[in-house]
Amino acid sequence: MSNYLGNYSLYISLIASVYLIFKSYLDANSENKYLDKNFILITSIQTIMITVSFFSLVAAFVISDFSNETVFNNSHTLKPLFYKVSGTWGNHEGSLLLWLLVLSIFLFIFLLNSRSQDTKYKLLTILFQQIIISGFLVFILLTSNPFKMLYPIPSEGLGLNPILQDPALAIHPPILYLGYVGTSIIFSASLASMISGNIGDKWARHIKKWVLVSWVFLTIGILLGSIWAYYELGWGGFWFWDPVENVSLMPWFCLTALLHTVIVLQKRNSFKEWTIILSITTFSLSMSGTFLVRSGILNSIHTFANDPSRGLYILSFLFILILMSILIFFFNQNKISNTAKENFILSKETAILVNNWFMMFFLSVVLVGTIYPIFLEVLNGSKISVGPPFYHNLLIPFLIPFLIFMSFGPSLKWIKDKLKKFNYNILIIFLVSLLISYVILTKTENSFLLSIPLIVLSIYLLLVTIKDFFVSKSSISQKISHFGFSLLIISILLNGLFSNEFNSNMKVGDERIFNDKVVKLKEVNVKDVDNYKSLKASFEVTNKNSSFALYPEVRIYQQPLTITSEADIKTTLFSDNFLVFNILKDDGYYNVRYQYKPLMIWIWISTIFIGFGGLLSVIRKNEQKY
Amino acid sequence: MSKNIKFLGLLLTLIIIFIILLKGLNVSKDYSNEKLKSKIDFSLNAKKLFSDEIINISDLFDKNSPSVVNIWASWCAPCREEHQFLMKLKNMNINIIGINYKDSPKNAKNFLSSLGNPYSEVITDNDGTKSIEFGAIGVPETFIISGKTNEIIKKYIGPLTSENLIEIKNLLEKNA
Numbered sequence: 189m190s191n192y193l194g195n196y197s198l199y200i201s202l203i204a205s206v207y208l209i210f211k212s213y214l215d216a217n218s219e220n221k222y223l224d225k226n227f228i229l230i231t232s233i234q235t236i237m238i239t240v241s242f243f244s245l246v247a248a249f250v251i252s253d254f255s256n257e258t259v260f261n262n263s264h265t266l267k268p269l270f271y272k273v274s275g276t277w278g279n280h281e282g283s284l285l286l287w288l289l290v291l292s293i294f295l296f297i298f299l300l301n302s303r304s305q306d307t308k309y310k311l312l313t314i315l316f317q318q319i320i321i322s323g324f325l326v327f328i329l330l331t332s333n334p335f336k337m338l339y340p341i342p343s344e345g346l347g348l349n350p351i352l353q354d355p356a357l358a359i360h361p362p363i364l365y366l367g368y369v370g371t372s373i374i375f376s377a378s379l380a381s382m383i384s385g386n387i388g389d390k391w392a393r394h395i396k397k398w399v400l401v402s403w404v405f406l407t408i409g410i411l412l413g414s415i416w417a418y419y420e421l422g423w424g425g426f427w428f429w430d431p432v433e434n435v436s437l438m439p440w441f442c443l444t445a446l447l448h449t450v451i452v453l454q455k456r457n458s459f460k461e462w463t464i465i466l467s468i469t470t471f472s473l474s475m476s477g478t479f480l481v482r483s484g485i486l487n488s489i490h491t492f493a494n495d496p497s498r499g500l501y502i503l504s505f506l507f508i509l510i511l512m513s514i515l516i517f518f519f520n521q522n523k524i525s526n527t528a529k530e531n532f533i534l535s536k537e538t539a540i541l542v543n544n545w546f547m548m549f550f551l552s553v554v555l556v557g558t559i560y561p562i563f564l565e566v567l568n569g570s571k572i573s574v575g576p577p578f579y580h581n582l583l584i585p586f587l588i589p590f591l592i593f594m595s596f597g598p599s600l601k602w603i604k605d606k607l608k609k610f611n612y613n614i615l616i617i618f619l620v621s622l623l624i625s626y627v628i629l630t631k632t633e634n635s636f637l638l639s640i641p642l643i644v645l646s647i648y649l650l651l652v653t654i655k656d657f658f659v660s661k662s663s664i665s666q667k668i669s670h671f672g673f674s675l676l677i678i679s680i681l682l683n684g685l686f687s688n689e690f691n692s693n694m695k696v697g698d699e700r701i702f703n704d705k706v707v708k709l710k711e712v713n714v715k716d717v718d719n720y721k722s723l724k725a726s727f728e729v730t731n732k733n734s735s736f737a738l739y740p741e742v743r744i745y746q747q748p749l750t751i752t753s754e755a756d757i758k759t760t761l762f763s764d765n766f767l768v769f770n771i772l773k774d775d776g777y778y779n780v781r782y783q784y785k786p787l788m789i790w791i792w793i794s795t796i797f798i799g800f801g802g803l804l805s806v807i808r809k810n811e812q813k814y
Numbered sequence: 815m816s817k818n819i820k821f822l823g824l825l826l827t828l829i830i831i832f833i834i835l836l837k838g839l840n841v842s843k844d845y846s847n848e849k850l851k852s853k854i855d856f857s858l859n860a861k862k863l864f865s866d867e868i869i870n871i872s873d874l875f876d877k878n879s880p881s882v883v884n885i886w887a888s889w890c891a892p893c894r895e896e897h898q899f900l901m902k903l904k905n906m907n908i909n910i911i912g913i914n915y916k917d918s919p920k921n922a923k924n925f926l927s928s929l930g931n932p933y934s935e936v937i938t939d940n941d942g943t944k945s946i947e948f949g950a951i952g953v954p955e956t957f958i959i960s961g962k963t964n965e966i967i968k969k970y971i972g973p974l975t976s977e978n979l980i981e982i983k984n985l986l987e988k989n990a
Contacts, residue, residue: 340976344895479835499839507832514828518821566837 191256194244195335197237198325201292204234205322208314216311223307227314228299234321235292242289245334246276254345257336258282263345266719267353274358280482280498281334283361287478288324290362290369295321298373298398305394312380313373319512320372323505331498356416364409364436368474370402371439374446375471378464379516385523387464392454397806399450403443404802410436411795418788419755426791429579434558435477438551442470445547447802448540455602456537460524462544468513475506480558532604539597546590553582585638591645591677595652598670599660617655621647632685639685646681649674665805672797679790689783695776706730707767707782720745725769725778727756738767764788856964860944863914863922863936871944874911874935876961880989882910882982883957884933885945887917888925893954896973900932906983912936915945915953958985 208230215224245258249272254260262279263272277286295317302310328334377395381387413436418426427433446466452459479502531537557574625643653671660667690702699708710726721744728737741754755768766783856872875881884900886893903910912933914922919938926936939945948957949966956970956978968985970978 342976500836503832503835503839507828510828511825514821514824518817521817562838563834566834 190244190248190253191335191337194241194248195333197241197244198329198335201234201237201241202322202325202329204230204237205318205325208234208318209322212311212315212318216308216315220307223310227311231292231296231299231314235296238285238289238292242276242285245282245285246273249273249276252345254343255338255341256334257338258334260338260342260345264719265344268718270355270358271353277361278358281328281332283365284324284328284332284482285334286362287365287369288321288328290365291317291321291324291372294369294373298377301397302394306384306386309377309380309384309386309391312383313376316376316379317372320376320509323509327498327501327505331501354416354420356412356419360409360412360416363405363412367402367404367406367409367443368439368477370398370405371443371467371471371474373398374402374467375513378467379513382464382516382520382523385520385525387453387460387524389454389457392450392463396447396450396454399443399447400802400806403440403447404799404806406436406440406443407795407799407802410440411792411799414795415792419757420752426788429557429574429576431558432481434554435480438554438558439470439473439477441547441551441554442466442473445544445551446470448543452537452540458531458537459541461521464517466544468510468517472506472510472513475502475509479503479506534600534605536597536600536602536605539593539600542593542597546586546593549586550583553579584642587677588641588645591642591649594670594674595645595649598662598666599656613655614652617651618648621645621651628682639681642681643678643685646674646678650678663805665801665803665808667801668804669798669801672794672799672801675790675794675797679787679794683785683787683791686786687784689781691779691781693777694780695778700780700782702782703784704732707780709778709780712778717743723771727767727780729758729765729767729782736765738765740767740769742769742771759789761789762786858944858947860937860939863912863919863938869937871937874937875959876909878961879909880958880960880967880986882908882986883913883948883959884910885913885915885939885948885950885953885955887915887953888921889917890915890953892973894925894929896954897929897932899974899976899979901930902979903982904932906979908983908986909934913944913948914938915950916940916942956982958982958989960989 208227211224211226211230245256247253248256248259249263250269252259252263252265252272254263258279258281262282263275267275276282295314298313298317299310302313374395377398378387381391381395410433413433414426417428417433446463449459449463449466453463479499482498482502557578561574621644624647625640628643629640650671653667653674656662656667657671688703690700690707692700694700694709696709696711699706701707706729708728708730710728712723712725715722715724723742723744725740725742726737727740728735736758738756738758740756743752743754744750745752751771753768753770755766757767758765763784763786766781766785768781770779856870856875858871859868860871861868882903886896900910910933912935914936916939922936922938926933937944945953945955948955949969954973956974957966958968959965960967967989968982974982
């Protein structure tokens with residue numbers, strides 16, 4: 189029943205999409221002053237149909253309707269309800285349906301929110317957005333229909349990969365998609381504004397909300413993915429430069445650049461073309477992300493589907509969209525009224541431009557690292573693996589100038605600033621950060637020449653962003669995000685510098701001495717839980733004056749047979765103690781990895797600050813002043 | 815640089831990237847040992863599960879028609895799921911040879927007596943070496959082997975599904 193409902197709603201949505209494409213194209217060429225009422229009506233019908241379709245898939249998962257192939261492949265009656273629901277988007281078909289749902293809901297919100305905009309501009313936005321929606325609809329119906337029926341109806345499903353049964357991962361894809369799909373509105377709107385010729389401060393104010401919303405969701409989505417990797421994968425890191433992770437980071441760099449550029453457009457009415465290019469690039473990167481992840485072209489622990497016909501479709505669709513946007517860009521370039529004013533070296537505009545250069549640099553490094561292996565494999569058949577050293581060596585040195593610029597860029601004035609008289613505050617802050625860095629660096633042996641300026645500058649930036657809360661006149665949301673960013677950099681640096689670990693095979697009763705701690709494996713308990721068998725170990729870590737217990741776990745799932753390690757982590761404000769163990773053979777020995785990671789929690793907290801700043805900017809009305 | 819040249823340059827770059835990614839899609843991402851192993855060494859000796867008798871595995875195969883080999887274990891949950899399909903194959907009069915992978919004979923026999931025995935013959939593989947000879951990487955795996963040439967015609971990694979059954983039947987008829 190729900191299969192038919194879901195399937196036919198998709199067809200109705202496709203018909204609505206085709207109607208809207210033609211209707212908006214025709215109306216955009218006529219000189220209608222008002223938006224036809226039908227647009228809101230048909231768009232809401234489409235949104236409702238896609239919602240119905242999505243929830244009929246959710247329902248099929250909840251009631252474990254194994255006549256549905258997607259449910260059969262990805263669910264199991266023994267699964268807890270929460271994971272049955274999240275299983276809906278934990279697979280290829282369901283996640284595409286979620287993409288589609290968010291696409292249509294965003295267009296609907298856009299229409300409700302842009303009443304005051306020019307009609308032609310709205311029509312064109314509907315046109316481009318519907319082209320994207322119909323592309324996804326056809327993709328789903330042709331290659332990834334989530335409502336395929338199975339007969340005879342199996343009595344039991346194949347289960348969900350247990351590694352995906354995690355609360356952070358259950359909400360990670362939807363949040364990330366909100367960010368990805370938000371960029372589609374920016375893309376459609378910027379193409380529309382290019383053709384209708386209304387790029388300017390007014391448009392910037394209107395689109396800035398969408399940029400901010402997508403950016404906040406993308407930031408939080410990446411954060412959740414990282415938290416999942418840290419707690420669930422049990423590798424003890426928060427970022428692995430895995431291609432699938434990179435794919436979410438690339439649009440983030442681009443969107444961050446766009447976020448700053450849009451402010452220039454709003455304030456100074458310049459950087460028009462650059463804003464459009466960034467909008468197009470951001471969306472193309474979000475789409476490429478979908479292509480790279482969903483086509484199975486990447487070699488990654490995250491790759492899901494491996495179906496070339498799907499890859500071919502997304503690839504063609506992606507290139508049609510890019511080609512379309514390039515054509516529109518080149519043939520409407522002359523419509524952009526050149527209002528660019530004289531730029532002075534020492535101004536906020538220049539500072540934001542510098543920010544953009546850095547973002548583009550970071551973006552290109554990650555882009556090359558992610559897709560170069562694919563290119564090389566095609567061109568001469570050799571397989572290379574690009575790992576963390578590549579990214580670290582290319583990115584970290586450039587953080588030094590970046591941090592310098594970030595410390596003074598935001599406080600520069602628009603148009604033209606003067607070199608101020610020597611500022612004693614700055615000198616004091618700099619000396620304080622030198623002092624703090626000295627104290628920190630004496631505590632570690634592995635200080636490289638590079639880490640000295642990095643630590644000094646990141647502490648300096650942190651202090652400057654704190655000072656700005658009291659002195660600077662810029663918006664509170666910007667202060668919070670910049671503060672969060674400086675906190676993130678310093679946490680990552682200190683975490684990298686002071687982390688250490690040991691790896692050893694232990695049996696029950698064994699003790700290992702590590703730095704000033706003693707780690708003891710006390711016992712291992714075997715227990716049958718809901719849908720898995722659990723081996724829970726009990727470790728005791730004794731310090732000079734304190735001790736605490738850690739209980740890592742190994743879970744053996746039956747459907748499908750998978751073994752996962754649940755690390756136990758003791759988190760304090762200063763450090764994380766991370767312990768994970770694995771079964772070796774049947775000889776009673778377990779492989780134990782213990783890690784000491786300082787300031788781990790601050791990496792999450794600072795990212796929340798970054799996102800919170802953006803959120804504040806969306807909801808605060810008087811933010812528009814800045 | 816004139817606008818047209820910029821446009822053409824960009825277009826050309828895009829087309830090249832498109833072609834490379836298109837080719838990339840077709841590069842095989844299958845790193846299983848399927849490709850490494852195409853023939854079976856029939857000189858292996860193995861012990862039968864039920865009679866403890868040691869035989870040469872070539873005796874198990876029909877020289878004139880293809881056979882199905884299934885690697886399984888009583889402790890393997892997906893094997894339990896797959897079992898119903900093996901029984902269906904048996905009911906279609908298809909000859910299945912079982913390789914019991916790293917299992918205790920007692921558990922293996924219990925498994926077959928409680929669920930039914932789809933195999934014409936089961937050989938034991940205590941240390942997993944026989945399965946390696948077949949190029950297997952885990953349980954369950956199913957092979958279709960041509961009796962004439964000893965070649966692996968088809969290999970299924972993981973439990974069989976209802977769709978595989980028809981495919982196996984067709985393969986056997988085609989190669990008979």
